[in-house]
Amino acid sequence: MARNHVTTTINGDPVEFLCDTEQTLLDVLRDELHLTGSKEGCASGDCGACSVTMDGRLVCACLVLAVETQGAEVETIEGMADGDRLHPLQQKFLDHAALQCGVCTPGFLVAAKSLLERNPDPTESEVRYWLAGNLCRCTGYDKIVRAVLDTAAEMRE
Amino acid sequence: MAAVEKIIENRIDDKTTDSKALKWVGTRAPRPDGVDKVTGRAKFGADTHLPNMLIGKVLRSPHAHARILSIDPSAALALPGVKAVVTRDDFPDQPAGAVQPAGEMIINYRDMTRNIMAREKALYEGHAVAAVAAVSDRVAGQALTLIKVDYEVLPHVIDVDEAMGADAPLIQEDLITEGMDPAPEKPSNIAKRVEFGHGDIETGFSQAQVVIEREFKTRPVHQGYIEPHACLASFSEDGQADLWCSTQGHYVARGHCATLLGMDVSKLRVTSSEIGGGFGGKTVVYLEPVALALSRKACQPVKMVMTRDEVFRASGPACGTSMQVRIGATREGKITAGDATLKFQAGAFAGSPVPAAAMCAFAPYDLEHVRSVGYDVLVNRPKVAAYRAPGAPLGEYAVESVIDELAKALELDPIEFRLLNAVREGVDSSYGPKFGPIGCIQTLEAARDHDHYQTPLGSGQGRGVATGYWFNIGGQTSATLNLSEDGSVALVVGTPDIGGSRASLAMMTAETLGIELDKVRPLVGDTSALGYNMLTGGSRVTFAGGIAVVGAAEDLIRQLCERAALTWDLPLDDVEWIEGEARPANGRAGSEAPMSMAEIAKDMAKSGGPIVGRHSTNAQGAGPSFGTHVVDVDVDRETGRVSVTRYTVVQDAGKAIHPGYVEGQYQGGAVQGIGWALNEEYIYDEKGKIENAGFLDYRVPVCSDVPMIDTVIVEVPNPEHPYGVRGVGETPIVPPLAAISNAVENALGIRFTELPMSPPRVLAAIEQAG
Amino acid sequence: MAKIVLTGNLRLYTGGETELELNAGTIRSLIRKLRERYPDLPESLEDELAISIDGTVHQDDWFARIQPDSEVHLMPRIAGG
Known part of the structure; x- marks a missing residue:
């Protein structure tokens, strides 16, 4: 079966890859490009551990076919820090101990960044509902929500 | 948003925590693995790739209870790109009745080998029946459909009360209940009866004015860790093997795998990846021995990752x-x-x-x-x-x-x-x-x-x-502190870090040594790096690991004091370790300028060679x-x-x-x-x-x-x-x-x-x- | 002599006895003496036990000291999550 040739942009860099038609963006990120920061927790869009943005829209990479990224701009957790400067959300997650095992953390960070780009002053409820598509089994979400609210407050200053 | 977080201290006579102010212990210090985890750099179980790597997949029973009459993998093996198939025939049976202590649990390996690969019967829906290794996920998946298994479907039972019934289908036909006096003559699904307590309850109830009795029923649940089970096994032709896996205990996994595969424990090196949650569910092995068996057959690395569906059906x-x-x-x-x-x-x-x-x-x-x-x-x-x-x-x-x-x-x-x-x-x-x-x-x-x-x-x-x-609980734990030539230290522990233990262990190390926290770099070593370590579980790591790292720090301090004593030509008793430096003590106090860890480290080649602090213990008294x-x-x-x-x-x-x-x-x-x-x-x-x-x-x-x-x-x-x-x-x-x-x-x-x-x-x- | 209490199913191997007094300086010596007294105790006994000496729980700890006035409880080994 002929593989598809895809030209896309990932974290600002031009990327070309070959993929099977049924391969998801998550498969290609992890297995072909070795960008393993996006995690596979379910492969069905339920856990959010593979959250990335595509043309600015928050998506589960496991629900996007890799061929759909032709010409798109994809942002993953690997592109979140600016050189050696962590994004404020990344720093606040560390300051608030908002991660334990850390496997859901990339997805939460990507999703939270997407929230703050749309809504720089979310309420606790808005944070909780926006992040309801990201599962965390370790933290009980408390410190994650605090970290996001604290980041929002700091970024507004 | 109420943030009522406080600490209530009930001090008892405790020499360590009371006698001096603590610099690191009790603080909210940054975690050493934190940046890797917020940048996506941290490597979890499914994040490692090796050249020439195969993908392994498991064929699972569609029946809750069925006798396996035959397994024919020939069509799968004939498919181009399939490199190995394993079934029950690839795992030696284990002696009946023999239980062995392994990690924190008593393991019955006769049962464990049947749980990782069905033998006589498939005992639950999702029970592994065969596994393949192939050049790609797609080929491996196709190969599974070509393995022919003949089942004789048997009646099943899920509910605990039904399983205890006299006419319930027997899951193990020869199981006689332990803990009964006299022992029952007939087999049943009741493996054991246990009883605890003291006094005489009927006497107690006769003294009561109010008695309440209720019956309860709870449904089975899953630990629900976000990271599915994953591993990568690499067996070489000489019988040595490496395994990378997401586990709560890589020493325990090593022991299980070596026993199930019939190999020397030391020939298998296990490296624990970052672990994406476990909650107890990653204290046992599922894919690991299967991936090793496939790799042994194929002589190529084999990676196996469960789907979420498999996690629910076939694990923990x-x-x-x-x-x-x-x-x-x-x-x-x-x-x-x-x-x-x-x-x-x-x-x-x-x-x-x-x-x-x-x-x-x-x-x-x-x-x-x-x-x-x-x-x-x-x-x-x-x-x-x-x-x-x-x-x-x-x-x-x-x-x-x-x-x-x-x-x-x-x-x-x-x-x-x-x-x-x-x-x-x-x-x-x-x-x-x-x-x-x-x-x-x-x-x-x-x-x-x-x-x-x-x-x-x-x-x-x-x-x-x-x-x-x-x-x-406590248990066996080892830690090593390797002093670097600039006075910083590498702390090597053997307990996978599931929720911040590298932070807490480094903090106790820095506290005991009296040095800055950022001079301690904590790492989880592989199974060849340290003596035995029981797994991360039983809430034991900060307890038992703490005893190990404090012991290693005290061992390091003793050696640092020896070097200072030799350098100063003082008896060891006249050197003390205070605030991260050696100082002359007793009558000699002030006779020499203190020597920091960095100063002692700089000259350690001349003063006797490398300095390594070690401690291994079987921690008691949790x-x-x-x-x-x-x-x-x-x-x-x-x-x-x-x-x-x-x-x-x-x-x-x-x-x-x-x-x-x-x-x-x-x-x-x-x-x-x-x-x-x-x-x-x-x-x-x-x-x-x-x-x-x-x-x-x-x-x-x-x-x-x-x-x-x-x-x-x-x-x-x-x-x-x-x-x-x-x-x-x-x-x-x-x-x-x-x-x-x-x-x-x-x-x-x-x-x-x-x-x-x-x-x-x-x-x-x-x-x-x- | 130390007071030894057998909890759980151990009474099945001791003819129903659950409390006894023994001089045993260590856990290893205690196990040996229990085996002499109750030959029915299973081979795997030690591997399945936790032993509390005066309220401190020991698992796999042969040489832990048992004082003459100690209270010792034998109970099932604890596994955690």
Whole structure:
């Protein structure tokens, strides 16, 4: 079966890859490009551990076919820090101990960044509902929500 | 957003924590693995690739119970790109009846080899029957469809009460119940009966003015770690092998795999990846021995990753139960007797945590007459794996529900009722030994005095309280401190870091050495790097690991003092280690300028060579831990949905090394408990197949389901640990089930005796109550 | 002599006895003496036990000291999650 040739942009860099038609963006990120920061927790869009943005829209990479990224701009957790400067959300997650095992953390960070780009002053409820598509089994979400609210407050200053 | 997080300290005579101010211990220091985890750099189980790597996949039984008549892999092996197939024939059988201690558990390898690959029978839907390794995921998947298995489908049983019935299908045809006198003559699904207690319960009940007896039923649940099981195995032609895997214990996994494959333990090196949650479910092996067997056949690296569906069907479930509890008390509120019968699903092989459940069930109470009986029962599910304080949440759910009803019947405040009967130091526990220093009373008092408990409820809301207990454990642990030539140190430990233990272990190391925290680089070594380490579990790492790293630091200090003594030409007794430097002491104080670690390290080649601090121990004296939870709920009378509106966890940590991560354990355990109480359950169809093997249908709590979780850290130091640590990871999941059930009763006036209290069940009860 | 209490199912191997007094300086010596007294105790006994000495729990700890006035409880080994 002929593989598809895809030209896309990932974290600002031009990327070309070959993929099977049924391969998801998550498969290609992890297995072909070795960008393993996006995690596979379910492969069905339920856990959010593979959250990335595509043309600015928050998506589960496991629900996007890799061929759909032709010409798109994809942002993953690997592109979140600016050189050696962590994004404020990344720093606040560390300051608030908002991660334990850390496997859901990339997805939460990507999703939270997407929230703050749309809504720089979310309420606790808005944070909780926006992040309801990201599962965390370790933290009980408390410190994650605090970290996001604290980041929002700091970024507004 | 109430942020009532505080620490209540109950100091006892403790030389270490009291005698000097602590610089690192007790602070919220940054975690050393943090940046890797917020940037996506951290490598979890499925994140490693090797050149020439194959993909392994498992063929699983579609039947809950079936005899395997034949397996024919020839068509799969003929498919281009398939490199190996393994079945039951590739694993040597293990001797019957022989159990071996491995890690924290007693392992029956005859059962374990059957759990990782079915032999005579497939014992549950999802049971591994064969596995393939192929050049790609697609080819491996295609190969699975070409393996021909002939099954004779047998009747199955999932429910624990049905499995105990006289006409239940037998899961193991020759199983005779242990622990019965006389031993039964006929085989059954009951693997074991256990009994604990003291006194004479009928005497106790005769002294009671109020007796309440209830029956409870809980559904099976899953640990629900977000990272599926994953590993990468690489066997070479000379019989040596490497394994990378997501595990709570890579030494324990090494032992299991070597035994199951019949190889020398030392020929297998296991490296633990970062681990994406475990909660007990990653203390055992599933894919690892299969990947090794495939790699041994193919002589190529083999990677295997479970799908979420496989995680639900074939890994780590926790028990469903059936329980009866009877408790009696005097009118004044003194409990006179407690009696519990606990029946736990073990899965297809013996070994549910019912003994621990029976021991913990009445542990918070000082009882003269108490008995708890447990039954370990086989059903057609995977062998249950540990889940955070294994067994304890279930037994204590039943007991704490009845305690709540008794308090109501006696018109006593539920916390005051518990305080009237709570255990304290010197009291005989319900399961035997006297308690040493414990914080049961302290957690109850802190809960009673908390703003949460003092705040009136909103209209229609309910409030519940429950207390829980877990033992915590110690065990074999090793640590090494390698001094670098600039005076910084590499700390090597052998316990996978599941929730911030590199931070807490580095903090105790820096504290003991008297140096800056950023001079300690903690790493989890592979199985060749250190002596044996038991797994990360039993809330043991900060306790036992703390003893190991403090021991290693003291060993390093002794050697640093020796080098300084030699350099200064002083007797060793005249050198002391203070604030990270060697100083002349006694009559020689001030005679030489102090030498820092960096200065000693710079010249260590000249003064005797490399300096390595080591400590290996089998840590004893883990500190038991009590917790009391307070929860408020709102119940939607139209849908039956229960919403948790406020939640407070109070727990004795002994000493919180890193309060942020201790709070995290409290909060995470509470929310897992909320899921267990309100939503989570395995749903089986009439053929014994799981109908909800995915996160959409097996619904763990999501962010919008829960409120902030307030925490109170009580500190009653454990005298057996240099900084007073007890261990905190498991107790937080013990009280929630009963606390929430008690809150729902308080809101609705309806006592639920079944979990989960999911909307359909709650709605039906509301409608029935009219 | 130390007071030894056998909890759980151990009574099945001791003819129903659950409490006894023994002089045993260590856990290893205690196990040996129990085996002499109760030959029915299973081979795997040690591997399945936790032993509390005066309220401190020991697992796999042969040489832990038992004082003449100690209270010792034998109970099932604890596994965690």
